[in-house]
Amino acid sequence: MSNIxxxxxxxxxxxxxxxxxxxxxxFKAAMSIMFIAVxxxxxRLNLNSKxxxxxxxxxxxxxxxxxxxxxxxxxxxxxxGTTLKQFDDVDEIKELSIxxxxxxxxxxxxxxxxxxxxxxxxxxxxxTEYRAEVLKDEKGKRYVAPFPDGVTRxxxxxxxxxxxxxxxxxxxxxxxxxxxxxFRDQLQIPISSGSICNFNQDASKRLKPFETWLTTxxxxxxxxxxxxxxxxxxxxxxxxxxxxxxxxxxxxxxxxRGKEAMDEMGVLPxxxxxxxxxxxxxxxxxxCTHALCNAHHLRELERAWEQDKQQWAKQIxxxxxxxxxxxxxxGGCLSAVTGxxxxxxxxxxxxxxxxxxxxxxxxxxxxxxGRLKRSKSRNLLERLRKFEDDVLRFMDVIEVxxxxxxxxxxxxxxxxxxxxxxxxxxxxxxxxxCRCRSYISTxxxxxxxxxxxxxxxxxxxxxxxxxxxE
Numbered sequence: 312m313s314n315i316x317x318x319x320x321x322x323x324x325x326x327x328x329x330x331x332x333x334x335x336x337x338f339k340a341a342m343s344i345m346f347i348a349v350x351x352x353x354x355r356l357n358l359n360s361k362x363x364x365x366x367x368x369x370x371x372x373x374x375x376x377x378x379x380x381x382x383x384x385x386x387x388x389x390x391x392g393t394t395l396k397q398f399d400d401v402d403e404i405k406e407l408s409i410x411x412x413x414x415x416x417x418x419x420x421x422x423x424x425x426x427x428x429x430x431x432x433x434x435x436x437x438x439t440e441y442r443a444e445v446l447k448d449e450k451g452k453r454y455v456a457p458f459p460d461g462v463t464r465x466x467x468x469x470x471x472x473x474x475x476x477x478x479x480x481x482x483x484x485x486x487x488x489x490x491x492x493x494f495r496d497q498l499q500i501p502i503s504s505g506s507i508c509n510f511n512q513d514a515s516k517r518l519k520p521f522e523t524w525l526t527t528x529x530x531x532x533x534x535x536x537x538x539x540x541x542x543x544x545x546x547x548x549x550x551x552x553x554x555x556x557x558x559x560x561x562x563x564x565x566x567x568r569g570k571e572a573m574d575e576m577g578v579l580p581x582x583x584x585x586x587x588x589x590x591x592x593x594x595x596x597x598x599c600t601h602a603l604c605n606a607h608h609l610r611e612l613e614r615a616w617e618q619d620k621q622q623w624a625k626q627i628x629x630x631x632x633x634x635x636x637x638x639x640x641x642g643g644c645l646s647a648v649t650g651x652x653x654x655x656x657x658x659x660x661x662x663x664x665x666x667x668x669x670x671x672x673x674x675x676x677x678x679x680x681g682r683l684k685r686s687k688s689r690n691l692l693e694r695l696r697k698f699e700d701d702v703l704r705f706m707d708v709i710e711v712x713x714x715x716x717x718x719x720x721x722x723x724x725x726x727x728x729x730x731x732x733x734x735x736x737x738x739x740x741x742x743x744x745c746r747c748r749s750y751i752s753t754x755x756x757x758x759x760x761x762x763x764x765x766x767x768x769x770x771x772x773x774x775x776x777x778x779x780x781e
């Protein structure tokens with residue numbers, strides 16, 4: 312059964328019930344509630360990843376499509392390959408000589424070498440022993456040479472192990488038990504889950520100055536992406552907030568989702584640039600310029616077309632995509648003339664949409680106060696009209712993208728972590744994870760590898776991009 316058939320059937324039954332005079336009020340009320348429930352369930356039944364924010368993995372009976380699109384296997388024409396090349400800085404050279412007894416009886420001269428290389432790895436532990444000289448005077452008093460800073464125990468883990476453990480835990484998202492197995496099997500180093508947890512907490516404490524630097528830089532940026540997602544902390548619902556752009560990433564956990572959490576993050580209260588988001592109302596409580604995610608609009612328009620059969624929704628959807636293509640062709644920003652032409656088309660479609668999707672009739676008002684209930688399609692139409700500048704800002708500002716995908720991509724791996732671990736055992740653990748992921752993500756955006764970044768952290772050194780900005 313299609314949506315329109317079910318809606319027509321419900322409407323027909325309502326008309327029949329209205330003509331029946333002998334029905335009790337209780338029965339009519341029960342039937343009305345049932346109709347509402349059917350409409351709600353029907354709306355949810357037909358939602359998928361193309362017309363809502365539901366992830367593709369939740370689509371029922373989704374078809375697996377080939378990503379090749381008819382192309383042959385392997386690298387395509389124009390693709391820059393990553394073929395393994397010979398290295399100049401080799402670690403070991405083995406020269407191979409010709410057995411001259413196997414050659415014809417002639418005179419030969421040396422003409423050089425033909426090179427071939429084997430690239431391999433050597434996974435092993437490195438144990439450094441410090442032997443501090445001990446002297447005694449004639450009275451037996453001992454004098455011991457000072458150990459280097461940080462060498463305080465008879466045996467302890469080095470910074471390389473700490474950085475590698477945090478890398479496996481917070482970047483590769485491996486569970487503590489698998490990290491234990493890795494160190495025991497590959498490196499013959501006994502390391503416990505408690506030690507790995509301590510390394511993570513140590514990294515988090517070392518990153519407090521970085522977090523202060525990060526919030527300052529983000530609040531001074533010209534464009535910022537904001538998004539949030541739910542996380543599980545010790546069985547309770549919490550929220551992970553994200554502020555990011557092309558070069559910086561900041562994750563922050565909080566019990567709440569709204570303005571209180573954003574104020575505590577310390578970025579948006581001082582931000583005056585363009586904030587890209589998905590039209591969640593608390594973002595509009597900050598006095599900055601706003602830009603809305605059109606990927607969300609395209610999905611909502613798809614729902615309005617599929618479920619409510621709104622022709623205007625399909626027209627606006629095509630127009631938004633046409634605008635995006637024009638912006639790409641123009642190098643990221645449209646001229647004033649071209650932009651005005653698109654805006655006129657945009658307004659004309661929405662104006663015609665009023666006839667197809669009219670507002671509710673004020674004569675149906677039962678009370679004196681409040682806003683009459685509107686359909687989802689009507690709410691979308693009014694929102695696109697009211698926030699026209701924010702919807703179309705990608706046409707005018709070269710740095711503003713068509714969507715908020717930057718913020719959503721930055722959040723994606725935190726969802727993977729939740730799938731792997733299920734939850735954070737404590738809020739301190741969630742805080743440590745967010746702080747370390749902020750550091751790792753920012754360093755990778757600055758072309759600094761995760762391993763190198765974590766080694767610098769435990770060695771007490773700042774990345775070059777932080778020092779260059781000071």
